[in-house]
Amino acid sequence: MDLRNGLRPLGSTPAEFEQDLLSNLYYRRGTTVESASAQDAYETLALTVRDRLAARRARTAAAHYESNPRWVYYLSAEYLLGPQLEQNLLYSGTTDLAPAALKALGFSPEEVAALDVEPGLGNGGLGRLAACLLDALATLDIPAVGYGIRYDLGIFKQEFQNGEQVERPDDWAFQGDPWEFPAPDDWQTVGFYGFIGPEGWVPGEVVHGEPSHLLVPGYGTETVNIVRLWRARAAQASFDLRRFSAGQYAEAVQDAVRAENISKVLYPDDSTDMGRELRLKQQYFLVSCSLRDIVRRFRFRNSDWADFPAKTVIQLNDTHPTLAIPELMRLLVDEERLEWEQAWSLVRSTFAYTCHTLLPEALETWPVEMLGRLLPRHLEIIYKINAELLDEVRSRFPGDVSRVRRMSLIQEEPERRVRMANLAVTGTFAVNGVAELHSQLLTSTTFTDFAELWPDRFTNVTNGVSPRRFVRLANPGLSTLITSGLGSDAWLRDLSLLSGLAPLADDATFRSQWRAEKRRAKAALGLGDPGAMLDVMIKRFHEYKRQQLKLLHVITLYHRLRSNPGAFGVPRTVLFGGKAAPAYYAAKSIIRLINAVSATIAADPVSSGLLRVVFPANYNVTLAEKIIPAADLSEQISMAGKEASGTGNMKLALNGAITIGTLDGANVEIRDRVGADNFFLFGLDTPAAAALRASDYRPRSVYDADDELRAALDAILGGAFGGVGQDVAQSLLDRDEYLTLADYRSYVDKQDEVSAAWQDQEQWTRMSILNTANSGFFSADRTVADYLSRIWHATPVRPA
Ligand code: NBX
Structure with a gap:
């Protein structure tokens, strides 16, 4: 155990575990064995188990800082992490200790375990894959962070009434989430709407992104990585005291409510574009917070932008986080004052994109009108990327007008829309499908034109599970x-x-x-x-x-x-x-x-x-x-x-x-x-x-x-x-x-x-x-090994 920070080693005997439970019950939960409810016992157990991973987390972070490694950042709108208690018991080696200690204190381990609620922050396969990959990344000691959204309401609870599906809200964190570490001081600012003035983009609405993280322990190793989830918060002073005093209670908080709606609910849609502005806002919110965090972390140990791609690979889990491409361009060009060409080359060497579908109707597009209103500067950047793309297509395939039309980042008919998959292919150095057949079909159907232009960009990484x-x-x-x-x-x-x-x-x-x-x-x-x-x-x-x-x-x-x-x-x-x-x-x-x-x-x-x-x-x-x-x-x-x-x-x-x-x-x-x-x-x-x-x-x-x-x-x-x-x-x-x-x-x-x-x-x-x-x-371990050798090229860093 880590004594450098003066930490007392956490014990591994039943008596020591019991002591730790008791002490957490008193000092962190504020109650006693005599008056503790099952919920008190559950939360205390969670804290006690979490503590055992926290020291490993600290050592992992120290080792990462020390080695200034190449990082894998996984950007995903969804994570289906599954119940945390059983996993963290296993990964901290306390599967047997914990129930024994609970029993000794007079609690029923089964009753306590039943209180563990799974964070249902995803729809289906795509979200669960993200969770399996994080598990494998930690198990393989790869420096990695998963970025996502901490939705207040996860995937709906399904009930049947007369045999029909009825959806109920999934208020998974209603009681609080004992596995989470809030890090409110790492908040980021995100802008929306507004206009482009002489000094650049002036957003019309600003919200804060407040992160918290969950621990992602590796199995059979010391590494503990994190998944960092963003929650939307109103920028300060959004409470209108004047209106409140005038009895307009709803109006007094309306700005705050609007801001916080961004991370309110996971869209329960695994097939089609819901066409909702709020969803586009969610996507940009995730991307903007995460990129700023990635840049902040890059700067801990680096100062030259030219090193960014060597230290960073950002994997886009489907097109949902694709706005990261124009967002990084904006950060580099508008804020860091890099030349467009240099910025584009950095961006193109940093991102990679995984496609998870073959259904044409599931390829995301956004109305140009909506995107331009919500993110005017990003639309400008997308237009410029598109102009360069289409120049390249025209020079490679002179006179092939229909090819230009197919490859354009902008669909013209029946309404003008931005094609996110085309943007994702254009702004990345690697594009992968998730099974052999799928990857073949991607290059022979969905992305034929792009595969003809950039054949080396396409590869396969067959999925795996933990x-x-x-x-x-x-x-x-x-x-x-x-x-x-x-x-x-x-x-x-x-x-x-x-x-x-x-x-x-x-x-x-x-x-x-x-x-x-x-x-x-x-x-x-x-x-x-x-x-x-x-x-x-x-x-x-x-x-x-x-x-x-x-x-x-x-x-x-x-x-x-x-x-x-x-x-x-x-x-x-x-x-x-x-x-x-x-x-x-x-x-x-x-x-x-x-x-x-x-x-x-x-x-x-x-x-x-x-x-x-x-x-x-x-x-x-x-x-x-x-x-x-x-x-x-x-x-x-x-x-x-x-x-x-x-x-x-x-x-x-x-x-x-x-x-x-x-x-x-x-x-x-x-x-x-x-x-x-x-x-x-x-x-x-x-x-x-x-x-x-x-x-x-x-x-x-x-x-x-x-x-x-x-x-x-x-x-x-x-x-x-x-x-x-x-x-x-x-x-x-x-x-x-x-x-x-x-x-x-x-x-x-x-x-x-x-x-x-x-x-x-x-x-x-x-x-x-x-x-x-x-x-x-x-195994997801093999999947991650394939991502490492074909796309990520990151190497393990083991905590001392
Ligand atoms: O991703 C699934 C595929 O259907 C599976 O074949 C595949 O195994 C899995 C992991 O690669 N796709 C999926 O789960 N998609 C979504 O959940 C989804 C969510 C939101 C959205 C579109 C798709 N707008």
């Missing part, structure tokens, strides 16, 4: 078994070691232990019959992900069950989990239909013990950690060419679920690694799907030709499920944008193979073990 969170914490039983099988727990820092499990797939004792762990996880999830196959589809609701295809399969199973209960092969529990964007009506209809089908099946005695559909509300990281260990079958059934990568697919395979999937996103790589025999492949591949879409596809002919499909759709249309979901069926028949009907037969037949395979439990277990054994590649 084995600590999604195996060790989520699945402690399986982790213990893996450790005993491998003879060491070194796999937690080098997941490729899982390959050592492959021979154990042929060991009958190991297989029966493996099955016992699955059963235990199912029981813990409260799913009655642990003998039934648990078939899970957990992800955001989106038509391209095709929850509707899974549902058609469920209805087909139900029909078979009704017509011949005796012949129904394999008992299944089908579990759905996920949220739909509140304004995404088609996705919400699918949710409602799933709940209706679930109720119909549950009410029918014929299905008892054979078929069940469960849909726990409010799928989040906490729930994911319970479901993933229990899953037998992993549904990854998006239309090929639409899912950028997927990361749930990796978490499930690592926990021994077998995938049924299309050749989409990272499924391709999962199948390559686990082996075609251990993966249930179905459906059209990307070229076939694209060709069918481009042809005269008639979903109705598919419906006409397939009896089981027709029966499923007719049942919905005929009101068999409480009269719900006709719109879903109708849109499949009329349009079927994501080729659900085209893939139905192939999917249902493959599911029959799944059922047949399940009947041989020894063989199934073999496949399950081989899925885990061969998925070591999908």
